[in-house]
Amino acid sequence: MSRFYDVRGHLACEFGDLERIRQIVDAYAGRGEEFGLSERVAQLYCSGWLYQQAEINWVAHAFFGASVKRGGVDLVRDQLENIAGLVTDVEGAFFVDDDEGGQSECWKVTGGRLKVFEREGPSDVNALNGQSDVGPSAGRAGSLDGVEPVRSREELAAFLRSAADDLARNPGAWENASLESFLGAWAAWLDDMPGWYGNQGKDVPDRPDYQLIADMVMAARIYE
Known part of the structure; x- marks a missing residue:
């Protein structure tokens, strides 16, 4: 068979x-x-x-x-x-x-x-x-599987700890594993953010919230 x-x-x-x-x-x-x-x-x-x-x-x-x-x-x-x-x-x-x-x-x-x-x-x-x-809610792997929505300062802190743990355990899943490449990718995604939201039929958020910060971290993880 x-x-x-x-x-x-x-x-x-x-x-x-x-x-x-x-x-x-x-x-x-x-x-x-x-x-x-x-x-x-x-x-x-x-x-x-x-x-x-x-x-x-x-x-x-x-x-x-x-x-x-x-x-x-x-x-x-x-x-x-x-x-x-x-x-x-x-x-x-x-x-x-x-x-x-x-x-x-x-x-x-x-x-x-x-x-x-x-x-x-x-x-x-x-x-x-x-x-x-590679926009908001981009690929959550390893210890980031099943992350709940981030709505508070405490939840964002927990999310960032999980991201740090995921990077340590699964560096191959991070396209931008160094601080230099990660920050560069974050900046590049911010430049492209209006186009991404427009492509999704959504408005760019007027004010950042805890969820948007978490989404940016996930985007910068693999953005090129």
Whole structure:
């Protein structure tokens, strides 16, 4: 009996880059043999990609989701490595889970390459969005899993202690693990904050609160 893997995630890019991504993906339809797949199965797996049909504000998205064999995992990973290297400023995140309980992974597309992290187990859609959408409530990993809303000074202090513990335990999950890169990423996200809120259809907060400070910390953790 074949073993299957649940692969799902999305890429964020400029709308004009979607056609380039589609071309890279479609080029794999005839390369199944490289991944131990028939041409028919390779074509089927390539059809698991969906692309935003119309330009909406500043960011466009391409999505993938399918239950695939091991060769399909390798095919999608190779697609993403090529996309990361050939499409400027593309960002994204994908989850890979073994249906038989093997090691789960998170793939992050950033900085022109694909980064692979091990995960403890399957995550929900909100966690997936958090990994790729580097705005408020961005990917909380490790000891930050399940953090409650931050509404008070005491809760913010507890949150910051959890963040410090997460950095110590899971430095690989922090794109900006040094103080210099973290503060630089925080400043860059603040510069981009109006665009992020506009893309979400929200107004930029007039006054910062404890939750916004926590969200900024989480954003700076992985923002580039």
